[in-house]
Amino acid sequence: MISTRGRYAIRVMIDLAENGSEGAYIPLKDIAERQGISKKYLEIIVKDLVSAGFLVGASGKGGGYKLCRKPEEYTVGEIIELMEGPLAAVACLIDGAAPCPRASECETLPLWEEYDRLTHDFFYGKRLSDLVR
Amino acid sequence: MISTRGRYAIRVMIDLAENGSEGAYIPLKDIAERQGISKKYLEIIVKDLVSAGFLVGASGKGGGYKLCRKPEEYTVGEIIELMEGPLAAVACLIDGAAPCPRASECETLPLWEEYDRLTHDFFYGKRLSDLVR
DNA sequence: TTATTTACCTATTGACATAGTAGGTTAGTA
DNA sequence: TACTAACCTACTATGTCAATAGGTAAATAA
16 A cells, blocks of 8 residues: 555655746645645655655745656656655565565465566656656 | 465465365364464464355364365455455545545546556456466 | 364454654745 | 744654464364
8 A cells, every 4th residue: 555655745746847847946835735735744755855865945935845857757666665665565575674484485475576576667667757737 | 565464365275275185174273384374363364264255164173274166266366355455556546435535636546546457457367276386 | 971173252462654743943035 | 134934853643463362162083
């Protein structure tokens, strides 16, 4: 299940792509109102997008947020994985996790691997520009 | 993320398909040992499989569990949905849930719908017999 | 009939994640 | 100097996950 963190993050990015023409900074308040999401909660989400270098923020009057790249240069997959952690169907498939000692005999592992590839290809094949009206 | 409930349920079903030849009842203790999973925890999972009519249990000496259908007559999707609830990527797509008031203007909904179809088709296209060695 | 085996039942626990809220400080602009 | 907006830390309620604990009921083999 994709949580609100990931879903709201994508909506913020789309909002910026649609309303942030010519590199203007868009106040979070405006985004929150347009999207019908609590501004306070969006602050938490946007903070992570800034840390990751997906957005840049500017303080003070006339400040706000804007995209760092062109919409076609963001994939939906990287946004989701940033906000939610690895896009893995099962814990055994998370990179860097302790490898499952039953992996070699596990009859379900190939199933999860196949689903994992499907999911990964789907979300990394979608770009922010594909979602903008 | 598929939790242990769903994953263990599938492994129990595979174990029964492989070891329960000729309609014999297989004790949960044996399954737990073969699979390396706590028997106590499996009891909870197996209980749901019985309630749903996927398995049948027999008490007493010589008892245990067995499949009710042939392995090719179970889909992985129905097992997962039984154990984990709807296989939906986002809350707005759960059947019977309160419909999202923003659905008509939501720019991300088509994305989740497409992913949902992909996931559904994948898991309902896989059968228990596909996982048995 | 008795002992054994096995399913079946209810309750509880610790750890963690989710979805926020609350209240303040810093930075930049008009 | 007033205002705006980002930025920061902390807190909380609710729920889910992954089990564990300790029993009762049913069926069979000796």
